[in-house]
Amino acid sequence: MKTRQQRLVKAEQIILENQDYLFRVAYFRVGSRAEAEDIVQSAFVRFWEKSPVLDDDLDIRLYLYRIVFNMCADYGRKKTAKRCSMTDAEDITDTADNDRELQAEYQRITTLLSQLPLSQRQVIEMHITDGLTFAEISRTLHLPETTLKSRYKTGINNLRTKINKDEI
Amino acid sequence: MKFDDENIRSLLTPRCSVKTSPGFSQKVMAEIETMASRQIRIFGWSLPRRAASIAAISLLAMCAVAAIAVFNYDTKVEEPTTVSIPDSIPLPPQPELPLLPLKYSDATLATILDDVADRYGCTVNYADSSKRDIRLHITIGNEATLKEAIEIINQFDNISVTLSDNIITVK
Numbered sequence: 001m002k003t004r005q006q007r008l009v010k011a012e013q014i015i016l017e018n019q020d021y022l023f024r025v026a027y028f029r030v031g032s033r034a035e036a037e038d039i040v041q042s043a044f045v046r047f048w049e050k051s052p053v054l055d056d057d058l059d060i061r062l063y064l065y066r067i068v069f070n071m072c073a074d075y076g077r078k079k080t081a082k083r084c085s086m087t088d089a090e091d092i093t094d095t096a097d098n099d100r101e102l103q104a105e106y107q108r109i110t111t112l113l114s115q116l117p118l119s120q121r122q123v124i125e126m127h128i129t130d131g132l133t134f135a136e137i138s139r140t141l142h143l144p145e146t147t148l149k150s151r152y153k154t155g156i157n158n159l160r161t162k163i164n165k166d167e168i
Numbered sequence: 169m170k171f172d173d174e175n176i177r178s179l180l181t182p183r184c185s186v187k188t189s190p191g192f193s194q195k196v197m198a199e200i201e202t203m204a205s206r207q208i209r210i211f212g213w214s215l216p217r218r219a220a221s222i223a224a225i226s227l228l229a230m231c232a233v234a235a236i237a238v239f240n241y242d243t244k245v246e247e248p249t250t251v252s253i254p255d256s257i258p259l260p261p262q263p264e265l266p267l268l269p270l271k272y273s274d275a276t277l278a279t280i281l282d283d284v285a286d287r288y289g290c291t292v293n294y295a296d297s298s299k300r301d302i303r304l305h306i307t308i309g310n311e312a313t314l315k316e317a318i319e320i321i322n323q324f325d326n327i328s329v330t331l332s333d334n335i336i337t338v339k
Contacts, residue, residue, distance in 0.1 A: 012193070019193055019196070020186065023188045024182070033189065037189060041192075044196045045199055045203065048203060048204075105182045105183055105184055109180055113180070125180075128180045129182070156176055159176055163179075
């Protein structure tokens with residue numbers, strides 16, 4: 001059994017290793033720095049609460065990802081999706097200078113992805129933006145890898161067709 | 169420009185750094201440390217001390233249960249209860265069923281007279297037993313007396329029935 005001090009040291013290490021990754025995951029789902037940081041902080045706190053009973057061989061990054069993923073889904077359910085259109089995105093009040101670029105990226109990517117059905121968008125987002133493997137996505141969504149790969153491929157093809165059409 | 173998979177992949181990847189605000193990790197750690205110190209206050213006892221306290225509470229609970237059981241045994245003497253069962257339980261009066269007419273179609277004389285004997289409480293005696301198998305179509309009304317019943321049976325030519333001392337004799 002780890003002492004309290006050992007647990008705190010380990011927690012700090014986990015936070016430093018995962019905070020930016022989890023923030024990116026949350027930010028590109030909620031579109032707000034404050035909300036994303038709140039979600040990530042809550043995820044770390046929840047992890048701390050559960051950590052005494054978690055297995056040693058647990059994939060911590062994926063575990064934390066799942067917490068953030070679910071919290072973002074809850075956030076999305078509570079608040080009408082901010083990230084679906086440019087009009088909605090304009091309402092977001094993160095206007096700090098250092099966030100303008102990030103906000104622009106959020107708007108660009110969400111606008112691109114909003115052209116796809118949710119099932120395809122989700123897989124593409126998790127694979128490309130979140131950097132998860134199909135096996136990890138499968139464990140998170142409880143769907144077979146073949147289904148996910150098929151959705152991903154169809155989604156990419158749809159996206160390419162739309163982009164090429166817009167270019168013409 | 170035609171977009172291939174790689175182009176699309178790069179299009180969907182953020183082009184700027186996506187990082188938490190400065191001091192974010194310290195803020196999270198501060199919250200976790202606050203929680204940890206709160207947990208210490210609640211669960212700060214060492215393992216043997218916790219085990220001892222649980223054992224003491226369990227012992228107290230067992231003593232309390234035992235004391236309650238002893239108290240109940242001493243004070244609560246159950247009186248034997250007697251249940252009296254009556255020797256006979258009177259049945260409610262049964263309604264009398266109305267007598268039905270004795271109605272026969274191709275029945276033997278023996279069958280008919282057995283029923284007549286049952287109804288009127290008499291016996292049947294056959295002087296000529298060959299008459300037992302004579303078949304008849306006959307109806308004896310429910311209000312007919314024994315005498316009337318004998319008269320109805322005697323209407324048949326080949327049958328002679330007499331009544332004497334409550335004995336029906338077939339000749």
